[in-house]
């Protein structure tokens with residue numbers, strides 16, 4: 001068996017320029033051109049081994065997906081998973097509605113222009129449980145301000161985590177910023193996992209152990225907020 005060293009992994013991901021983007025700064029403001037259409041763009045920040053982004057991109061061809069992680073090996077694994085999921089189409093090189101970015105989320109505003117994304121998924125982000133590391137949590141105000149900048153009028157953030165510490169911190173962070181949350185759940189799979197539901201690797205691991213998955217959606221964009229409030233009003237008048 002041939003073992004891949006760090007150099008081998010880097011060479012492997014460098015060969016996949018149609019799918020893997022190593023310097024997304026160059027493409028800031030040009031993502032619609034990259035995909036060749038004006039479909040909405042959803043990004044998963046910290047995609048790990050890429051199961052979620054692979055399956056979502058297969059299931060929703062009318063949406064463009066971007067998976068981001070900062071480790072070569074995870075990008076390589078994600079590309080393998082994506083190609084396996086997309087089968088024949090991916091053998092040509094590119095997958096029409098998917099790109100994988102090797103990038104540090106701390107600089108997310110350098111990769112996307114104002115209003116370029118429609119949805120951000122934060123799936124099982126590192127919880128950084130020690131208080132002194134709170135600024136590193138991906139739902140810290142410093143990060144959320146950047147997300148608001150790059151999300152469009154329909155923009156939303158969807159958060160899932162097993163960590164009570166991260167979940168409580170995130171709800172407080174969103175509330176302190178005056179953001180509107182909806183569909184808050186402390187036990188997402190209480191009634192079992194729906195067969196159509198797209199799970200992440202970590203979600204499967206934690207759900208199998210019987211742990212509760214927490215979830216919420218944050219309504220960011222003006223149009224998304226208007227629609228949400230109209231739906232609430234309608235519900236209340238029933």
Ligand SMILES: C[S@@+](CC[C@H](N)C(=O)[O-])C[C@H]1O[C@@H](n2cnc3c(N)ncnc32)[C@H](O)[C@@H]1O
Nearest residue numbers: 046047048069070104105106123124200201202
């Ligand atoms: C706990 S894993 C979750 C992976 C996946 N979303 C899932 O649910 O299975 C968190 C991922 O976020 C990535 N990550 C953490 N901080 C990051 C950062 N600043 N920039 C890019 N990726 C980051 C890690 O490399 C890791 O793959």
